[in-house]
Amino acid sequence: MTETASPPATEAVDAPPVRSRPRIDPARWRDFSLVPVIFVLGVIGFIVSPAFLTQDNLIGVIQQSTELGLLVLGEALILISGRMDLSLESTIGLAPVIALWLVMPAHGARFAGLELFPAWTAIPLCLAVGAAVGATNGFLILKLRVNGFIATLGMLTMLRGLQVGISEGRSIGNVPESFAYLGKAEWLGIPAAVWICLALFAVGGAALGYLRHGRALYAIGGNPEAARAAGVRVDRITWIVLAVGGVLAAFAGILYTGHYGAVSASQGNGWIFQVFAAAVIGGISLRGGRGTLFGALTGVLTLQLVINVMTLGGVPPLWTQFLNGMIIIIALVISRFTSGEKQD
């Protein structure tokens, strides 16, 4: 780490640019603005309850962050390229339901499937459903040019309804072993889901930072006309990003289903609010072109820690919803001032 932030731009005009000194972009610092917040939450958690700093509790918090984290990862990519997708919260429930419906035995179990495909295809099918949902959103937004907010809001409701229709409003248990494995396995004493989630964030972050198409997302979100003028295939890349968002939501559905052993009819219901809150707290701009995946990840952890500390502190369950909303607003205000930038 260097000692100073960058000099103001005016100095650079008068003096020739300094050659050797490594510079720290002030934008980099913004990504770390939630790290002290997370630290403070840890201290508060420790004071509130001795159970906070136990391995079980911390692993629990992180595991609960994985499913939300994957949704935030997908939403962050979409937001950076200047779009939004509200339907992710329905995809997390619908994709596993359709996959299981296609592979589950037609007779015997409480939930009668179609048994069209062998059980091992459940995961690829689930991911394909996610991609299809994202591609449909892309068709609506990019081909038909309808308003993205309302289109994906409509998709949210429609997909939720489709899930309820297919599953007849019930939870689906007895999921195939292969489908449940990733959600409940432990690798090196830590849930596999955590490793996978971290790996996906790392891959996503590297792609955004070091690949031509990753950088194109920032250009598209920051100034689509400039991106188009520079030869970026704006619509195609946006479409791919929407599909990737759907795939990530479907993958979150796989982990969630494995974790709890069943797909509930309300899986993911109401999550989209937390997804957006985590992304914005983590420094992703709703107007596109700004933010990093590291920031988004810290946003997720911040939210989950707050909820955990509240639970440990013995907040009456009837008040958690009120406090949840209040804390998101407080976290927004804090991150607004620690990052020093408007969250427009």
Added chain:
Amino acid sequence: MAVESDDRAAVHAEGIVKRYGPTVALDGARLTVRPGEAHALVGRNGAGKSTLVSVLTGMERPDAGRVTFGDEPAPGWGDTAAWQRKVACVYQKSMTVPELTVAENLYLNRFHGERTIRWRSLRERARELLAEYGVEVDPAARIRDLGVEQRQFVEIARALSFGARLIILDEPTARLDAGGIDRLFGKLRSLRAQGVAFLFISHHLQEVYELCDTVTVFRDARHVLTAPVAGLAEDDLVGAMTGERAGAARTARTARTAGEPLLRAEGLAADGHFAPLDLTVRAGEVVGLAGATASGNTAIGETLVGLRAPDGGRIAVRGRPVRTGSVPHALDAGIGYVPEDRHREGLILGRSVAENATLAVADQLGPMGTVLPSRTRAFARRMIAALDIKTTGPGQPVSGLSGGNQQKVVIARALAREPAVLVAIRPTNGVDVKSKGALLGVVREVADGGSGAVIVSDELDDLRICDRVLAVFHGRVTTEFTGGWRDHELVAAMEGMGSETSPGTQDTAGTEGTAP
């Protein structure tokens, strides 16, 4: 097919025709720019300059005509990369991504075959590129942290890095201050020495004389004149733009004896828009604020009506101070406003004539906050009669009216409160010739009826009804015309050739008189 164009030209265009529906934007236009030349393209609004730029950069396909670069024909339509190697345009609107660094903007989407981006080498290449063209900007800085001037340098460097040897600059100085303009010009001169040609589009003739060798004038979609700048009298240039020979005197209204001061602004200023200004509008007087786009005259108008908060200064109406930066206070004080863009600020298109006309006086249409339909209609009928609005009745939606009649509804709304002073910004924008006269007649009548009026415009026709015209250039009032003025004098003042400069000055550097 014989190519008879000049092989040495950086770009040669001839016989270019471009129509948008019934409008002919370019009618057989031609232009030749030679390597290393600074070529100015001037003309009034609507002369076809922007359309020609779109054609020369491959953004629009002409209906007829031919463009060649050097001895090669223009690239195929839609082949963006090939066009970028031939010609680049630096628009008034920045084509950079503000959140990204200078280095990344320079090489956006062309990271040279590497699978992953190597930031260090990218910054190094950006540094070399910037150094090659003498642009002293830190490649690691984010574009949003740069000033307008440095952003333009970055865009010019990027354009050159594609291999383009012709750069089109669309009003590059509009958003620069004097020092920035000097530095930009210095940069352009040194690039010309490297063989880069410039097509310079400007509303400021002073800059044309300072920087360019050759000037081409367009008027009404046609090529009018191409001549070396040295040896071209300013009068002739302005004459070519207005289509009126210098000396053909046209007398505007003579100043009448104006009444008591109605509106008085003292030391009114807005940083970056206009310098401190004193303005008095008297009863019975129409004052014009003339200025080209981005000259600051619109900002002055918007400040007077409270849309824009000034950085300093006072406004008083009939001697009573008005809170600045607040539209309701300005309205209450008696400042009526006819906005520039009637669709965005002026009218609620789906609603009726009556509703639109009475929007500002809803509190006078019934007791205790109610709005009585009968009074609304009666009020609207009075306005329709007074302003001769062509409508089927007060209930007709405004969207069904012609442009001129829509604008009359806007004026009706402004007049509904019987303002002491009416401020109109480009009141005849997009209105046909016949309605123009009627609208301006209404403004004139308002003044003749004992109120004051201010017209902010760059249209000579709008300004002709004024008793006094203040020419605004780069945020300053440079010249005041009282009584009769000639078109070319006013145009020259709006384009930055102040009246202090004697007509016919050809010395390219001798026009400091009006520089801010």
